[in-house]
Amino acid sequence: MSPQSSTTLSLHCQTANPYEKLFGYSRAVRRGPFIAVSGTTSIDPVSGVLRYPGSAYDQTRVTFDEIIRVVEQLGGTAPDIIRVRIFVTDAADTDNVGKALKEVLGEVRPAATMIVGPKFVSEEMLVEIEADAVVV
Numbered sequence: 001m002s003p004q005s006s007t008t009l010s011l012h013c014q015t016a017n018p019y020e021k022l023f024g025y026s027r028a029v030r031r032g033p034f035i036a037v038s039g040t041t042s043i044d045p046v047s048g049v050l051r052y053p054g055s056a057y058d059q060t061r062v063t064f065d066e067i068i069r070v071v072e073q074l075g076g077t078a079p080d081i082i083r084v085r086i087f088v089t090d091a092a093d094t095d096n097v098g099k100a101l102k103e104v105l106g107e108v109r110p111a112a113t114m115i116v117g118p119k120f121v122s123e124e125m126l127v128e129i130e131a132d133a134v135v136v
Contacts, residue, residue, distance in 0.1 A: 010029055012028075017041075017045065018048050027040070028074055034132070034134055035076050036131075037067050039129065039130050040070075042066075050122060053124040054126075059127045060100035064104040064129065067081070068104075083111040084101070084110050085131075088127055089120065089125070089126050094114060097127055
């Protein structure tokens, strides 16, 4: 996966996630110091296969790992992440999702929102996370 410049102002990052091509969006976009990471799940960025069906905690951990990897690929770092939006299908999973957030970004302490109840394009997806970063 490599960043692709569609204009002189923006860098776009794509992965093997089948929904990016199907729906026509980028995994992440950087414009100036701002990086916006699309809703990200535990789909492996190389194989396109969902990882850890049945475990919201593990899905959250690998999703944050992928978000950090994409932010780094576009020139940022984990401490540049200023906001995350976490969508969880089942309220019973919120403690484990929060635990994973604290383990991965606890030192960063980004602004965060957790919304419970959405359904995703695959029933095996339990968590989806968006992130914003500002590279300073």
